[in-house]
Amino acid sequence: MSRRRNRVLPGAIALAAAALACAGGALAERADRDRPVNIESDRMSADDARRTAVFEGRVVLSQGSLVIRADRIEVRQDAEGFQxxxxxGSPVSFRQKREGSSEFVEGEAERIEYDGKSELVQFFNRARLRREGGDDVSGNYISYNSRTEEFSVRAAKGAAPDSRDGRVRAVIMPKKKDAGAGAAQDGMRPAPASAGPRLQ
Known part of the structure; x- marks a missing residue:
């Protein structure tokens, strides 16, 4: 089966873009929001009257630095205009540049949901977020509220503690400082050479 780019009504693409491009939330680079959205899939169906669109089969959504890969993406817009x-996917993955940084944030889960009304992004089943530089958090469920800027991570209920989903895992790397500047800013200075016992 050949891969083709779907050309659909502007409403369906705008809907898909608004819903899933916002999923990067506050981690996102603001400039991405002004970039065009490109969506590729094997199949697509849209219902403009119901304000829904479904993209299936090797779906790739990109907007600026944001790239989302999934098996299926469903989007809808309510009567108030919220997306x-x-x-x-197996899993759904995303990658996006952080605002004001050269770092990228990557994430994955079997399902990612975005609620535009509550500004909540949820990652379900084998969820993981990582940032270049080593920070990494994983659990069975991760939520991020961009309105309150709060994260929540949970392990799977009833999972064996030694399984991947049995515990929340986090790696937080220390911030790098200049050796001299960091010590002076903290009010700490190197000890004089004469301090401490002398070894012979």
Whole structure:
């Protein structure tokens, strides 16, 4: 089966873009929001009357530095204009440049949901977020509220503690400082050479 780019009504693409591009939330680079959205999939269906669109089969959504890969992406818009999106995959993955930094944030889960009304992004089943530089958090469920800027990570209920989903795991790397500047800023100075016992 050949891969083709779907050309759909502007409403469906705008809906998909708004729902899932926002999933990067506050981690996102602001400039991405002004970039065009590109969506590729094997199949697509849209219902403009119901304000829904479904993209299936090797779906790739990109907007600026944001790239989302999924098996299926469903998007809808409610009567008030709020967007909602669900991305399903084995796993769904995303990568996006952080605002004001050269670092990228990457994440994955079997399902990612975005609720535009509550500004909540949820990662379900084998969820993981990592930032270049070593920070990494994983659990069975991760949520991020961009309105309150709060994260929540949970392990799977009833999972064996030694399984991947049995515990929340986090790696937080220390910030790098200049050797001289950091010590002076903290009010700490190197000990004089004469301090301490002398070894012979």
């Amino acid at each position: 909602y999106g669900i991305a399903i």
